[in-house]
Amino acid sequence: MESLVLKITDLEAGYVTKGGDFKAVDRVSFNLKKGEFLxxxxxxxxxxxxxxxxxxxxxxxxxxxxxGSIHFKEKDLVQLSEKELTQIRWRDISMVFQSAMNAxxxxxxxxxxxxxxxxxxxxxxxxxxxxxxxxxxxELVDITADRLKAYPHQLSGGMKQRVMIAMALMLxxxxxIMDEPTTALxxxxxxxxxxxxxxxxxxxxxxxxxxxxxxxxxxxISDTLAIMYSGEIIEYGPADQVYSAPIHPYTKGLxxxxxxxxxxxxxxxxxxxxxxxxxxxxxxxxxxPRCSKKMPICVSTVPDFxxxxxxxxxxxxxxxxxxxxxxxxxx
Amino acid sequence: xxxxxxxxxxxxKHFAIGGFKxxxxxxxxxxxxxxxxxxxxxxxxxxxxxSGKTTVAKVISKIYxxxxxxxxxxxxxxxxxxxxxxxxxxxxxxxxIFQDPFSSLNPTHAIRSILTRPFMIHGLATAKNVxxxxxxxxxxxxxxxxxxxxxxxxxxxxxxxxxxxxxxRVISVNPILLIADEPTSMLDVSIRMIIMNMIKQFRDTQGxxxxxxxxxxxxxxxxxxxxxxxxxxxxMEIAEANTLIQKAHHPYTQLLRSAAPQPEKRFxxxxxTTKGDIxxxxxxxxxxxxxPRCPHADDQCSNQIPELKEFSNNHFVRCFKPQG
Amino acid sequence: MIKDMFRLFFENKKALSxxxxxxxxxxxxxxxxxxxxxxxxxxxxxxxxxxxxxxPSPRHILGTTHxxxxxxxxxxxxxxLTLGVGLTTGIITTFVSLLVGLFSGYMKGPIDxxxxxxxxxxxxxPSLPLIIVIASYVPMRGVIPIIFVLSITGWAWGARxxxxxVLSIGEREFIKVSEVLGERPIVIVFREILPNIIxxxxxxxxxxxxxxxxxxxxxxxxxxxNVAAVTWGTMLFWAQNNxxxxxxxxxxxxxxxxxxxxxxxxxxxxxFAIDEISNPKIRKR
Numbered sequence: 003m004e005s006l007v008l009k010i011t012d013l014e015a016g017y018v019t020k021g022g023d024f025k026a027v028d029r030v031s032f033n034l035k036k037g038e039f040l041x042x043x044x045x046x047x048x049x050x051x052x053x054x055x056x057x058x059x060x061x062x063x064x065x066x067x068x069x070g071s072i073h074f075k076e077k078d079l080v081q082l083s084e085k086e087l088t089q090i091r092w093r094d095i096s097m098v099f100q101s102a103m104n105a106x107x108x109x110x111x112x113x114x115x116x117x118x119x120x121x122x123x124x125x126x127x128x129x130x131x132x133x134x135x136x137x138x139x140x141e142l143v144d145i146t147a148d149r150l151k152a153y154p155h156q157l158s159g160g161m162k163q164r165v166m167i168a169m170a171l172m173l174x175x176x177x178x179i180m181d182e183p184t185t186a187l188x189x190x191x192x193x194x195x196x197x198x199x200x201x202x203x204x205x206x207x208x209x210x211x212x213x214x215x216x217x218x219x220x221x222x223i224s225d226t227l228a229i230m231y232s233g234e235i236i237e238y239g240p241a242d243q244v245y246s247a248p249i250h251p252y253t254k255g256l257x258x259x260x261x262x263x264x265x266x267x268x269x270x271x272x273x274x275x276x277x278x279x280x281x282x283x284x285x286x287x288x289x290x291p292r293c294s295k296k297m298p299i300c301v302s303t304v305p306d307f308x309x310x311x312x313x314x315x316x317x318x319x320x321x322x323x324x325x326x327x328x329x330x331x332x333x
Numbered sequence: 334x335x336x337x338x339x340x341x342x343x344x345x346k347h348f349a350i351g352g353f354k355x356x357x358x359x360x361x362x363x364x365x366x367x368x369x370x371x372x373x374x375x376x377x378x379x380x381x382x383x384s385g386k387t388t389v390a391k392v393i394s395k396i397y398x399x400x401x402x403x404x405x406x407x408x409x410x411x412x413x414x415x416x417x418x419x420x421x422x423x424x425x426x427x428x429x430i431f432q433d434p435f436s437s438l439n440p441t442h443a444i445r446s447i448l449t450r451p452f453m454i455h456g457l458a459t460a461k462n463v464x465x466x467x468x469x470x471x472x473x474x475x476x477x478x479x480x481x482x483x484x485x486x487x488x489x490x491x492x493x494x495x496x497x498x499x500x501x502r503v504i505s506v507n508p509i510l511l512i513a514d515e516p517t518s519m520l521d522v523s524i525r526m527i528i529m530n531m532i533k534q535f536r537d538t539q540g541x542x543x544x545x546x547x548x549x550x551x552x553x554x555x556x557x558x559x560x561x562x563x564x565x566x567x568x569m570e571i572a573e574a575n576t577l578i579q580k581a582h583h584p585y586t587q588l589l590r591s592a593a594p595q596p597e598k599r600f601x602x603x604x605x606t607t608k609g610d611i612x613x614x615x616x617x618x619x620x621x622x623x624x625p626r627c628p629h630a631d632d633q634c635s636n637q638i639p640e641l642k643e644f645s646n647n648h649f650v651r652c653f654k655p656q657g
Numbered sequence: 658m659i660k661d662m663f664r665l666f667f668e669n670k671k672a673l674s675x676x677x678x679x680x681x682x683x684x685x686x687x688x689x690x691x692x693x694x695x696x697x698x699x700x701x702x703x704x705x706x707x708x709x710x711x712x713p714s715p716r717h718i719l720g721t722t723h724x725x726x727x728x729x730x731x732x733x734x735x736x737x738l739t740l741g742v743g744l745t746t747g748i749i750t751t752f753v754s755l756l757v758g759l760f761s762g763y764m765k766g767p768i769d770x771x772x773x774x775x776x777x778x779x780x781x782x783p784s785l786p787l788i789i790v791i792a793s794y795v796p797m798r799g800v801i802p803i804i805f806v807l808s809i810t811g812w813a814w815g816a817r818x819x820x821x822x823v824l825s826i827g828e829r830e831f832i833k834v835s836e837v838l839g840e841r842p843i844v845i846v847f848r849e850i851l852p853n854i855i856x857x858x859x860x861x862x863x864x865x866x867x868x869x870x871x872x873x874x875x876x877x878x879x880x881x882x883n884v885a886a887v888t889w890g891t892m893l894f895w896a897q898n899n900x901x902x903x904x905x906x907x908x909x910x911x912x913x914x915x916x917x918x919x920x921x922x923x924x925x926x927x928x929f930a931i932d933e934i935s936n937p938k939i940r941k942r
Contacts, residue, residue, distance in 0.1 A: 045521040046492075158610050188381035189548060193592035193605055215522055218551075221596035245596055259522045261555035263578060263595050270555070272526030274475075276491045394837050424839035436830040441852035454839045502838070 007176050007209055008034035008057075013070035013080075015056040016049075016233075016280075017063075024280050025068065026052035028233035031307075034177065034209050041224030041241065042213045043256065047277050049233040050213045051100070054181045057211075058091055074177075093123050096170040098163075100182040105166060106154040112165055113150035116140070119172045139168040142205075143198055160191035164198065171202065179211045184219075196223055218260040221245045229253045232277050232288040235307065239314030249316035251293050287318070295320055337408075338542050339393070339510060340369040344402030346388055350615070360614045362388040363399070364566045367641060370510070375536060375543040377557035377574070379550055379589070383611045385566040386546045390514045393544065394429045395420075406510070425455050428503035432515040434495035438487040444471075444498060445483040451505045466505070474501045474531065493524035500528070504535065511535075512544045517552070529556050550593045554578055562586050565612050565622040568641060572648040582644055582655035584627045621653070629654050662856065665934045675926030682920055686736040693727075697734035697887040700725035710899070713908050720908040723899045731887055732912050738888040740920070742800055742873050746807045747866030753812040754861055758819025763827060763846050773820070779813035788872060792881040799883040807872045815861040822854050856935040863928040867921045874917050889913035 010033070016026040026049040034040055044050045055061050057072055059079065072079040074094065079087065099105045107115060116136035121127060137147040143164040154162055163183060170178050180199075184192040200223070203210065214220060220227060220241070227244040229237040229252065237250040248254045255273035275292035278284055284291055290300040299319050307317040346363040362385045370376050380386040391397045393404060395411060404411050411423060431437045438447060448467045452458035458466050464483075471479035474497040487495055496516060503511060513532065517525040533556055535541050547553050553560050554574045561571040562585065570583040581587045588607050609626035612618050620637050624630040633653050641651040666672045685692055700707050700721075707725040711717060719728040761772040788810050795802045826832065827850065835845050876882050877890025884891055896902070896910040 045523060160610065188611070189550075189594075190381065190588060190592040190605070190607075191610070194608075197604055216594065217522065218594040218596045222594055255523060259526050260594075260596065261526075261551050262597060263551045263554065263590070263593055265597065267555065269530070270526045272530070273523035274527060276493065276521075276524075396833060396837065421839050424837065429834075429837050431830050431834060433830055437834050439831045439849055439853070441855075450835070450840065451838050499834075502834075506838075 005036050006033050007036050007074065009071075009073040010057070011071045011073070013053070013056065013072060014068040015052055015061065015066065015070075016068065017052075017061075017065050019064065021281050023068065026233055026280070027056060029070070030230075030233075030235050032228055032235060032238060034211065036176070037203070037207045037209055039203070039210045039212065039223060039225045040228060041220035041226070042211060042228045042230060043215065043217045043220050044230035045215055045277065047232075048230040050230050051181055053230070054097070054179050054211070054213050057179060058095060058097060059087055060097075092119065092170075092175065093173045094175050095177045095179065096173070096175045098166050098170045098178065098180040098183045100185065106162060108154050111151050111153055112136075112140075112157075116150075116165075116169060116172065119169055123173055135172070136168075139172055140165070142171070142202065143168045158191075159187055160195065163187060163191075163195055167195070167199065167202070171206065171208075174206060175208060177209045177211065179213070181213045182215070183212075185214065185216070192219070199223075217256050229256065232283070233280070234288065234317065236289070236318070237314075237316040238307075239311070239316075243311070243314050249310055249314070249321045250289075250318045251295050251320070252289050253316075336372050337369050338372045338374075338406070339544075340403075340405040341389075341393075342367050342403045342405070344389075344392060344399045344404060346392055346397055346399045358615050361566050361617050362614060363392065365402070366563075366566075366568055367402075368561055368568060368571055370542055370544060372509075373536065373540050373542055374559065375533075375545055375557045377545040377547060377553035377560045378563055379547055379553045379560055380563035381548055381589075381611055383565065383614055384563040385614070386563050387514055388566075389563070390429060390512045390544070390546055393512055394427060395423065421455065425506050426508055427510045427512070428506065428508040429512040429514065430496075430499055430503055430516045433519050434492050434499055435487060435519075437499050438495060440487055443484050443486055444490075447487075447498065448502060448505065451502055455506050457506065470501045470505055473504070474498075475527075476501075492520045493527065496520060496524075496528055497531075500531065504541075507539075508541060510542050510544070512546070514546045515548070516545075518548070525552075532556065550578065550589055562589065565617055566614055567622060567638075568649075568651065569623070570648075570650050570652075571641075576648060580648075580657055582648070582650045582657050583623075583652050584629060584656060585623050587656060588626075621651075629656065662934060666930060669930040669933060671926045671933070672930030675923040675928075675930065678919060678923035679927075682736055682740055682916075682923070685733055686740045689734045689737055693730040693733040695727040695730040697731045698726055699730070710906070712906070719912055720906070722895060722909065728892070728909055728912065731892060732889070732916065735888045735892060735913070736916075738800060738886060739870065739873065739890065739917075742804055742888070743866050743870035743920070746804050746811070746869035746873070747862055749804070749808045750811045750865040750869065751815060751858065751862040753808065754815025754819055754865070755858055757812065757816040759823055759846050759850065761816070762820040762823025763842065763850065765824075765827075769820075773817075776813045776816050776820075779810065780817065784810050784872075785875070788876065789879070789881065792876050798881070800886065800888075803873050803876055803882055806876070807869050811865055811868055811872070815865060818861065819854065819857065822857050823850055826850050826853050856931050860928055860931045863924040863931070867924045870917060870920055874913075889917055 011031050013027055013030045014025055016024045030053060042050050042053070052061065052065070056067055057079065059067065061067070067080055070080065074090065079090070113133060113136055116139065117129065117132045120132045120135055137150060140147060140149065145161060145164055149157070157165065184195050187195065199210065212220065212224065224241040227239065227241045228235045229250065231252050237244060237248065237253045244253060245257065248257055252273070255271070258271050261270050273292055278288055278291070286302050287300045287305050290296045293300065297319060305317040305319050307315055309315045310321045344363060344366045347359040347361055349357050349359055351358045366389060368376070378386045378389060388397065392399050398412055406423070406427065445467060448470060449463055452463050452466060467483070468479035471482055476482050476494060476497055490498070517528050520528065529552065532543065536543060545553065545556055557574050559571060560574050560577045562569045562583065564585050570577060570581065570586045577586065578590060581590055588605065591605060606628055607626050612622060612625070618625050620635045621639055624634040627634065639651050639653045641649050644650045644655055695702070707717065707721050707727065709721060709725045710723050711721045713720045717727050717729065719732065721727055722731070757772060757776070761769045788806055791809065792802065792806045795806065832845060832849055835849050874890035874893065877888060878893045878897065880894055882888070882891060884894055892913040893910060901909040
């Protein structure tokens with residue numbers, strides 16, 4: 003029985019604005035096992051980045067966690083003080099940011115930045131040792147040690163991203179959160195980064211929360227998939243099941259947005275319309291204005307997020323026993 | 334029988350950088366690019382960043398002028414005549430959709446104002462009937478009811494809606510060739526297919542030919558009749574879409590293919606065998622530009638640039654050792 | 658869009674305060690004959706002469722000058738010319754800066770190089786000495802020469818800023834789109850680029866006007882204006898000339914100085930507001 007490293011229950015987080023409290027993450031719950039690769043997919047505005055930042059309580063300015071709990075090893079991260087959180091950040095849970103290009107300080111060498119990370123948590127370590135450790139990490143991501151003295155602008159996009167991964171791995175955390183780490187990269191570079199992450203997981207066995215809008219990529223690499231829409235997780239389950247037998251029409255619509263590279267070419271549809279305005283949410287199911295399979299109950303009642311098949315949950319009335327619509331099978 | 338609409342012959346475009354004192358350096362954005370497009374065809378140019386594909390678009394749309402080579406549109410060199418009449422006539426027939434839907438729209442103009450311009454520039458409407466035509470246009474691109482959008486500003490629209498406005502704008506002049514430069518890469522996933530289907534539909538109903546530029550091989554296969562693969566400023570392979578993917582001969586095309594996400598394969602794929610990065614265009618590799626990364630490269634590959642040759646029926650490859 | 662900007666402007670506290678101050682001054686300038694107790698060159702009433710160089714009293718709340726003129730009245734009447742010259746110069750300078758910047762920024766190439774060179778020459782020469790030198794060579798003395806001199810020397814900075822902004826906007830995609838659609842360059846400049854630099858133009862106007870008001874006061878203070886005219890600058894000239902500073906006659910030199918400062922502040926406040934509106938990051942939520 004694999005152990006749980008993270009248990010998130012009914013998390014609500016978002017932003018305080020003049021127009022009201024805007025819940026970008028609305029009652030999200032999920033668990034993460036040791037060594038598991040969880041992919042969170044969603045389009046812009048679904049709240050996935052807010053979720054990523056909320057886990058480490060990195061929301062800034064007017065962002066805050068409204069309620070819920072994030073249990074990591076018996077401790078609830080939501081309740082911890084800033085000082086206690088600083089202990090956990092990076093050492094136990096680290097993050098690779100979306101625009102890694104910009105997360106690196108342009109006036110410091112790679113060596114300085116990596117050593118900073120080590121020394122921040124191991125204050126008594128000799129600087130020479132810290133540099134050795136930095137070189138080791140770089141090698142793990144296929145960057146030769148001679149690049150230690152380079153500045154970020156001297157590295158390619160893919161290399162910068164690998165430096166970010168090395169930095170995230172520096173203290174051998176249990177969980178690494180990756181917020182769209184490959185979005186700005188070319189497809190070949192993206193593939194090398196993904197392969198590298200897989201190699202590193204085999205060595206260190208850390209869990210990954212991988213957030214992206216590129217569902218086709220996620221299906222390939224994840225153990226588990228969570229689909230987010232308008233602040234909620236609307237489907238959750240093993241990646242191959244969610245791919246081959248999606249329950250929620252939004253998931254199906256998303257899958258339909260990625261034409262296959264090989265195989266029969268049929269007309270793919272996409273999903274018309276746009277996500278709802280957070281300050282003016284529709285009644286009942288948030289997806290119903292765009293749903294081709296909408297039923298009257300979808301407009302009046304909010305569906306519960308329930309387990310439909312083993313380990314595979316969704317919030318949709320279509321999957322209820324008694325509804326005439328079977329779950330759609332793509333293959 | 335289809336006729337050639339557009340033909341590029343050995344088009345080269347370099348950009349000068351560097352100051353007066355240092356020796357001038359050049360970005361070799363496009364080198365000896367040749368291909369043709371038939372009427373009613375969709376040709377997709379696929380490449381990663383730094384491949385030169387956007388430069389191709391900007392040369393065809395006359396934003397840049399090439400150093401050498403010819404661009405023939407309807408059998409005439411497009412850079413021959415420079416007077417206003419000829420330019421305007423070309424601009425009516427050849428239009429371009431840009432990548433970023435937001436920065437393609439002037440933030441200080443309402444939709445009605447934006448969509449009026451093409452009609453006015455080309456004399457296709459009068460002040461009296463232009464509103465009616467704009468509403469028809471909005472309906473055509475799926476923005477209904479049109480009245481709702483006339484007075485909106487770009488920042489009030491979603492990404493998908495903005496791109497529809499951009500498409501409406503270029504369609505309004507009834508072009509026969511549209512260049513689409515990564516029109517969906519900045520849009521949400523669920524909207525991409527809608528836009529791509531719309532593009533296809535305009536080809537089917539109005540006979541518009543397209544050059545569709547993208548980095549997404551799967552998207553290219555979905556929409557295009559033929560695909561051309563570009564790398565470091567040169568065309569490496571051109572073939573019918575399915576053929577290119579199933580029977581790629583150029584090692585770079587094979588690399589692109591194996592790197593592309595394939596959810597149906599669920600990570601049982603073989604690892605990429607090719608390392609290395611895209612070369613700098615300022616100092617490109619000698620000989621074949623892919624040779625430093627190519628697992629099959631030999632001496633000839635590093636010394637000579639291979640020609641783009643027909644390998645089999647209508648399938649062209651620029652390689653000394655085509656695979657498969 | 659422009660409507661939105663105006664609304665934001667009027668909702669902004671800084672803008673509103675600045676605007677109120679300016680409106681007060683404009684009102685005073687326009688209604689001067691009604692608001693001022695006496696005429697600007699009136700040194701007697703009902704046959705009785707006014708005292709000379711007198712300190713503030715109930716009948717002359719800011720005292721009198723060496724010639725017996727009521728200072729308070731002169732202050733009020735002086736608003737007309739001071740404000741008039743300042744605003745006129747501001748408008749002319751902004752207009753010239755705008756045209757030069759637009760033209761230079763859009764045409765690029767050798768035309769831009771040539772114009773930029775000229776602009777840089779004007780920028781490099783220290784403005785105050787240049788203003789003084791030109792003013793001293795101009796044969797006439799008065800308000801028109803001041804406007805002329807200040808406009809000649811004041812356009813360069815605004816032109817450079819406008820040019821930079823035009824260059825940056827010119828690279829944006831919607832400009833390229835207009836080119837590909839077949840729009841003519843001049844239409845692109847005025848229809849596409851200009852609306853995007855409105856806030857910059859406003860800021861240039863405010864800054865130029867402040868500079869003009871101060872420049873005008875400076876020239877008059879050192880006697881290069883028409884000393885017989887009634888402006889705040891000439892008041893300072895006469896105050897200084899008659900030893901007001903030495904004698905501590907603050908009621909003579911302080912009021913015009915404070916008014917110049919207040920007027921400048923009103924424009925500065927409006928300028929800050931424009932900054933805040935244009936840059937949403939500075940805007941307070």
